[in-house]
Amino acid sequence: MTEQQPLYLGIDGGGSKCRVVLMSANNQLLGEGLSGPANPLRGMAVATTSILAATEQALQQAGLPLSTMSQLIVGAGLAGVNLPEYYQLFSAWQHPFARLYLTSDLHIACIGAHQGQDGAVIICGTGSCGLAAVAGQLLEVGGHGFPYGDNGSGAWFGLQLLKQVLRSKDQLIAPTLMAELLQAELNCSDTLQLVGHFMHASPTDYARLAPLVFTAAEHGDATARQVVLQGAAHINDIALRLLTINPAALCLIGGLAYKVEPYLAPEVRQLVVPSAQSPEYGAVCFARQAHANTLASGITQ
Amino acid sequence: MTEQQPLYLGIDGGGSKCRVVLMSANNQLLGEGLSGPANPLRGMAVATTSILAATEQALQQAGLPLSTMSQLIVGAGLAGVNLPEYYQLFSAWQHPFARLYLTSDLHIACIGAHQGQDGAVIICGTGSCGLAAVAGQLLEVGGHGFPYGDNGSGAWFGLQLLKQVLRSKDQLIAPTLMAELLQAELNCSDTLQLVGHFMHASPTDYARLAPLVFTAAEHGDATARQVVLQGAAHINDIALRLLTINPAALCLIGGLAYKVEPYLAPEVRQLVVPSAQSPEYGAVCFARQAHANTLASGITQ
Numbered sequence: 001m002t003e004q005q006p007l008y009l010g011i012d013g014g015g016s017k018c019r020v021v022l023m024s025a026n027n028q029l030l031g032e033g034l035s036g037p038a039n040p041l042r043g044m045a046v047a048t049t050s051i052l053a054a055t056e057q058a059l060q061q062a063g064l065p066l067s068t069m070s071q072l073i074v075g076a077g078l079a080g081v082n083l084p085e086y087y088q089l090f091s092a093w094q095h096p097f098a099r100l101y102l103t104s105d106l107h108i109a110c111i112g113a114h115q116g117q118d119g120a121v122i123i124c125g126t127g128s129c130g131l132a133a134v135a136g137q138l139l140e141v142g143g144h145g146f147p148y149g150d151n152g153s154g155a156w157f158g159l160q161l162l163k164q165v166l167r168s169k170d171q172l173i174a175p176t177l178m179a180e181l182l183q184a185e186l187n188c189s190d191t192l193q194l195v196g197h198f199m200h201a202s203p204t205d206y207a208r209l210a211p212l213v214f215t216a217a218e219h220g221d222a223t224a225r226q227v228v229l230q231g232a233a234h235i236n237d238i239a240l241r242l243l244t245i246n247p248a249a250l251c252l253i254g255g256l257a258y259k260v261e262p263y264l265a266p267e268v269r270q271l272v273v274p275s276a277q278s279p280e281y282g283a284v285c286f287a288r289q290a291h292a293n294t295l296a297s298g299i300t301q
Numbered sequence: 302m303t304e305q306q307p308l309y310l311g312i313d314g315g316g317s318k319c320r321v322v323l324m325s326a327n328n329q330l331l332g333e334g335l336s337g338p339a340n341p342l343r344g345m346a347v348a349t350t351s352i353l354a355a356t357e358q359a360l361q362q363a364g365l366p367l368s369t370m371s372q373l374i375v376g377a378g379l380a381g382v383n384l385p386e387y388y389q390l391f392s393a394w395q396h397p398f399a400r401l402y403l404t405s406d407l408h409i410a411c412i413g414a415h416q417g418q419d420g421a422v423i424i425c426g427t428g429s430c431g432l433a434a435v436a437g438q439l440l441e442v443g444g445h446g447f448p449y450g451d452n453g454s455g456a457w458f459g460l461q462l463l464k465q466v467l468r469s470k471d472q473l474i475a476p477t478l479m480a481e482l483l484q485a486e487l488n489c490s491d492t493l494q495l496v497g498h499f500m501h502a503s504p505t506d507y508a509r510l511a512p513l514v515f516t517a518a519e520h521g522d523a524t525a526r527q528v529v530l531q532g533a534a535h536i537n538d539i540a541l542r543l544l545t546i547n548p549a550a551l552c553l554i555g556g557l558a559y560k561v562e563p564y565l566a567p568e569v570r571q572l573v574v575p576s577a578q579s580p581e582y583g584a585v586c587f588a589r590q591a592h593a594n595t596l597a598s599g600i601t602q
Contacts, residue, residue: 083493141471144496147448148463162449170442172538192384195445237473 013038075287077108112282314339376588413583
């Protein structure tokens with residue numbers, strides 16, 4: 001059997017979805033896969049099942065036998081592996097691949113966004129966080145989770161909306177257009193019913209309401225405009241912190257990014273560039289770099 | 302059998318405890334009872350079991366047979382019965398008492414605090430809310446639950462503390478004494494471990510941290526002082542809203558009340574009086590008033 005060209009698999013493992021891409025040594029896309037949550041916080045069994053299911057899909061799409069799995073050089077960016085206990089759990093996983101290189105989902109997002117070059121990325125979706133990678137230094141800011149962290153995220157905006165609507169209903173502040181928009185969205189006007197909707201609400205439930213804040217602000221609602229400025233200031237704070245290690249460019253990713261961008265400070269906005277590639281391609285790039293480093297350091301399998 | 306003097310039972314039914322007092326027609330304390338949660342949000346079976354257990358205790362303490370239950374005129378202030386669905390559930394309860402008069406826990410707290418007179422009350426404990434009762438008008442403000450409502454409550458203060466500590470650890474704001482106090486309290490300095498503590502934290506878990514904010518503020522910490530002022534402003538907003546119906550006096554109840562009081566506006570502070578009686582006595586008072594009204598309106602059993 002002759003020495004085969006390596007195959008690279010890039011994994012973007014998030015809290016709700018796992019996306020993989022299979023690429024050849026000369027960077028051709030061979031197959032893709034999509035499955036459920038691959039976040040170790042939901043349990044290792046769930047995460048590894050999702051990863052393997054998406055990998056099998058990608059191999060089938062590429063017309064390759066499942067036994068090819070043992071030849072794959074894998075880069076995985078997984079939500080949660082920045083927590084040492086989950087990193088260790090995954091490091092101890094008896095995976096079926098040739099190699100598995102682990103990092104956070106935020107890191108592969110940054111690598112993908114800048115096509116492997118140094119740079120910074122801020123995710124402003126359901127959650128919020130930022131990372132800058134410059135000359136081997138990684139600086140991570142924010143995240144931490146909702147409601148104590150993730151300031152300026154979709155979930156944060158949705159929670160502020162509900163808070164202000166309840167305050168206006170108690171006549172603690174002036175009426176706000178956000179109340180009408182929220183009532184229309186949920187099809188209920190009663191305060192107790194409104195509250196009932198959110199008694200066990202998830203960050204995703206809150207994040208769904210975020211666009212209403214921007215709609216109200218665009219219609220001149222003063223309370224909504226204040227929330228928008230406060231949320232954008234949180235994202236701006238993350239950006240300014242990332243800029244302390246001088247990334248050459250900044251990508252804004254996530255559903256709320258384009259809403260928040262106009263409110264960022266000029267010195268932040270002038271660094272903003274469009275994202276080049278999605279995180280799973282960043283994971284392939286990470287796998288190539290990590291594997292080249294491993295080979296260069298003389299540690300072979 | 303001769304007509305008996307009525308016996309009154311007052312129930313303070315909260316989310317964690319149910320307290321009852323049994324009193325004679327001429328206002329003598331005959332017995333007391335204490336049991337588990339009597340909040341219908343935890344299910345009617347749990348709530349009614351707690352109520353009956355505490356009632357049996359009180360009757361036993363009074364040396365009365367359990368059959369006396371059918372003679373009791375009961376006033377119950379229950380968390381949650383301000384929600385119509387829970388009010389209806391309780392109204393439909395086939396209770397063993399002579400009469401059952403229902404209202405919210407906040408209302409009996411107000412009646413107890415002012416010994417049946419008109420007045421206002423603000424609860425600043427794990428949650429926050431206020432009620433004013435003036436000439437038959439009831440005005441209720443705040444509450445709604447955590448994290449969207451309960452502004453200025455213990456849970457709110459604890460959450461702000463964690464938020465600011467995480468921001469300081471990300472170097473988004475200056476270092477704060479609250480970080481050292483929190484780390485000492487939880488005996489951990491690592492950010493990820495800190496966050497781990499709060500991943501599934503309850504309002505009570507957050508409220509436990511509230512005193513640390515005041516300690517840091519008293520030691521001159523600028524961030525903590527800002528949180529204290531913001532929290533007190535929320536409680537002040539509730540008070541000012543209650544004052545719109547001109548209560549003659551205001552009682553502040555709950556574990557954080559004495560911490561927040563010094564920061565309230567002068568026009569609010571000048572109305573503050575100590576609380577006269579605890580909520581279960583307010584419930585007896587409510588039962589007497591409601592029963593007298595029922596008899597006066599000619600509706601007899």
